[in-house]
Amino acid sequence: xxxxxxxxxxxxxxxxxxxxxxxxxxxxxxxxxxxxxxxxxxxxxxxxxxxxxxxxxxxxxxxxxxxxxxxxxxxxxxxxxxxxxxxxxxxxxxxxxxxxxxxxxxxxxxxxxxxx
Amino acid sequence: xxxxxxxxxxxxxxxxxxxxxxxxxxxxxxxxxxxxxxxxxxxxxxxxxxxxxxxxxxxxxxxxxxxxxxxxxxxxxxxxxxxxxxxxxxxxxxxxxxxxxxxxxxxxxxxx
Numbered sequence: 001x002x003x004x005x006x007x008x009x010x011x012x013x014x015x016x017x018x019x020x021x022x023x024x025x026x027x028x029x030x031x032x033x034x035x036x037x038x039x040x041x042x043x044x045x046x047x048x049x050x051x052x053x054x055x056x057x058x059x060x061x062x063x064x065x066x067x068x069x070x071x072x073x074x075x076x077x078x079x080x081x082x083x084x085x086x087x088x089x090x091x092x093x094x095x096x097x098x099x100x101x102x103x104x105x106x107x108x109x110x111x112x113x114x115x116x
Numbered sequence: 117x118x119x120x121x122x123x124x125x126x127x128x129x130x131x132x133x134x135x136x137x138x139x140x141x142x143x144x145x146x147x148x149x150x151x152x153x154x155x156x157x158x159x160x161x162x163x164x165x166x167x168x169x170x171x172x173x174x175x176x177x178x179x180x181x182x183x184x185x186x187x188x189x190x191x192x193x194x195x196x197x198x199x200x201x202x203x204x205x206x207x208x209x210x211x212x213x214x215x216x217x218x219x220x221x222x223x224x225x226x227x228x
Contacts, residue, residue, distance in 0.1 A: 040220065
């Protein structure tokens with residue numbers, strides 16, 4: 001079974017631009033979460049989607065948004081990029097339990113975003 | 117507010133010896149815990165998990181111990197191998213929620 005895929009793997013943007021990152025979960029996984037990783041900060045939770053609905057949102061400004069499609073693929077968008085947005089953005093998918101609870105998450109390779 | 121903490125940013129161990137990585141949490145509602153291993157420029161790889169109904173789970177060289185009263189878990193790697201050199205993250209979630217909380221990671225170096 002193919003793993004979680006993320007595109008693009010690397011991206012360079014300038015301040016003020018916007019960016020869209022894409023994530024394809026493992027087949028059959030309906031929950032997709034996004035994280036930002038910066039040096040020394042661990043993985044900071046951005047948001048989680050299940051069945052095209054955002055169920056949880058982390059403590060990030062409104063410039064960070066996302067969506068999920070009917071095939072469970074997800075995109076995240078960052079508008080008006082700032083230098084501090086430079087980070088590794090990770091997507092994780094999970095096979096939600098019958099009640100929709102997510103258990104083990106499986107990560108993609110990430111998208112390295114550099115903002116100049 | 118960091119609900120999951122890994123207080124040791126780095127750890128060095130000789131090959132063949134035991135590596136012990138520690139993790140503390142503050143939220144008593146957490147009932148599911150995971151360890152991930154991460155190499156540079158790659159996404160985290162799931163290693164092992166434990167439910168709060170257990171206090172130990174073993175998978176090959178990896179064993180996770182959970183002490184609910186102390187809100188502490190640890191990952192033991194025996195014997196340590198140079199290929200184990202990576203950053204290890206612990207994570208926790210609550211059955212009632214769908215969000216995972218991660219620690220800041222511990223960089224393990226296994227010296228040949």
